[in-house]
Structure formats: C-alpha cells, structure tokens
Amino acid sequence: MTKTEIRVGGLGGQGIILCGSIIGKAAAIYAGKHATMIQAFGPEARGSACSAQIIVSDEAIGYPYVRRPDVLVLMSQDALIQFAPQIKPDGLVLHEEELVQTAGKLPSTVRALAIPATRFAEELGRRLVLNIVMVGFFAGATGLLPQEAVEKAVLDSVPKGTESLNLQALGKGYDYGRALLA
C-alpha cells in the first residue's frame, strides 16, 4: 500500500486550506486515488495559524489524521517550528523561500526544497496566487499526482474569471519543482 501523508501549514489568508483541498481533489477525483483532508485554523479568518492534513493513498484510508508527514508544504516560519518535529526521517519539506528559513531547523536526513513563490505570484500579477504556486511546486517536486489531474482540480476550485492566472501560477510552481529535481 502506497500512502503519503502531507501537512500544509501557514497563516490564515494564505490559502492553506484551498491548497490542501486542491491536492486532495486532484488525487481523489482526477487521479483515481483515495484521499482525506482535515483542516484546522484559528478563530480569525486571516493571520492565525492554519493547517491542512491530507492523506493520499492507493487504497482506502482508515484513519484520516496525519501522524508522521512524508511531505510538509510550508508557508510560514511558525508552521515549520510546529510541524518540523513530526516529519519522517526521510521526509520532504517544500517551503516558500522568503517566508520560511529551514537552516538548522531540520534533521539532516530530511530534504528541503525552497521556491520564491511570493515573488512568482507577484510577477504574475497577484500575490493571492501564492498558494497555487505552492500546489504546482508540490506536484512538480513530488511527482505524486499527474499534472493534468492537478490542473483539473485547480480549474474546479477557483472562482470563475481567475482560471487563467491560477493555471499560470500552477505551471510556474510545477516547472520550478521539476527543474529542481532534474
């Protein structure tokens, strides 16, 4: 059984839950896998700690909570401090380059990959699409999900009229993730 536990962490308003939802939707609806998602956020809509737990598996999932993440997708330093101790020894940390500093904060066996997602989002015209850049980075760097499945999940999730820019953001993150692995 291939099971991947993923934790997405950051601040409310960064689109953490949407990021997790798209990953889960891509897996469960468009990639023929099983997926669960649990969301957690503070009382404020924006600025408080926020996280999503996603499990993607080839088989039915009996327990939906993430215990030892294989992958952390991080968009705030607080999220790194909170979730880094949980990651598996051979885990992968994908983080926003400016918002999260991993130096000295992770076991040496854990691989960390950074992306200037905020800059990419701003260059595309909307800082708002930072989370979609991170979704693309996740898809590109892990290879866990087919890019077509993630594209469909994005198109299915974002408001009408924003599809084109969101797809560009996804592509930017995906290409960056693939290039890091090359």
Place this chain on the structure above:
Amino acid sequence: MKNTELPCIARLRNGKSATLALAEASDGALLLEFYRSMSEEDRLVLKDDVTTAEWLDRFLAALHRGEALSVVGKLDGEIRGEATLYRTLHGWARHVGEIRLNVDRSARGQGLGLELARHIVKLAIDRGIDKLVAHMVDSQIAAKRTFEKLGFHKEAELPGHVKDILGKKYDLLVYANDVSYIWSAMESMLGDFRPDRATR
C-alpha cells in the same frame, strides 16, 4: 502546462479566420503599416500620431517595460486590428488599465474588434488590473457597443475634451469596467475557505 490562450484563431462572421497573438517587437513594421494605411477619418481622434517611427519606438519601449500589452489580429499575414492595454506600474493608478482598440475599416463588423477586446480584457485581469477604462467619442457607435458587451459602462463625460486632427472638438466618454470583484471572490475564498461550502 497551459499558460495563455494566445496565439489563437478567431472565426469571423464572414467565415474568415484571424490569428490573434501578443504583439512583439518583430511586429513593429506591420503595426506601422497598419496604422499608416488607415484613412485620416479613422485617425481623427486617436491619442497619438501612430503613423510615425517615433510613436513606434515609444510603443515598443512601453511593451518592453511592461507598461503596454498588445494583441494584434492578423488576416492573411497582415495586421487588421490591434488592442492595447496601457498601465502604469507605480503610483495611485497602478490598478487601472486603459484599453485602446483599432480595427481596419475592411475588417469591421466581423467580430474582430470584440475578439481583440475580449482577449485584452482577460489579459488585463490576469495581470492584476482592478479597473479598466476605454476612452471614446459619442460617434464611435461600434466601439461603444463592443465595450458594453464586455461589461463596460459610461462612467464620465468630459465636454470638449477631445480635439481631432482637424481642430474640431468632441465630448470625451469614459467607459469603465470594475473587474476587481473577480479576484475578490478568490480573496474571500482564501480567508475562510471551507471545501464543503465551496461554490463556483
């Protein structure tokens, strides 16, 4: 992954196909040819003298700086229409873009202007523009209709604001379209997104 809808083919009402593409520096000569072929009547109320090499230099420099974005419509390899988004990258109006649209007389009434305008509006929204404006005079009936189809409405009228190349004055109509609501939906989604309540 897909990045843009351009270049693309637009089917016109007369059955012909126009190629729509982002204008590049290599289109400079064709653009100048396009504008120089326009009659004086069609150039009466343009903001710039688009028949000069100096204008082309300024235009291409604006494209290079990202202060202008242009979509050209080509038929049989020749430019027959052009839509440009002008924006400032800094200052209090950086969220506003101005659209200018010109279609060759031979290609009018075939839907080319609407297709060009539709693409430039979409590109503007994708680049973070919150509000779009288009300037015209009252006699530009087709232009008004085109922009109204895309959600623009008359926001202001400035009496005697336009003087054509022959010296006659016209009232300037400012058509506007506030497109910020499109991204407001995304913003509110990020604030308190609940997958079980997500609707499109």
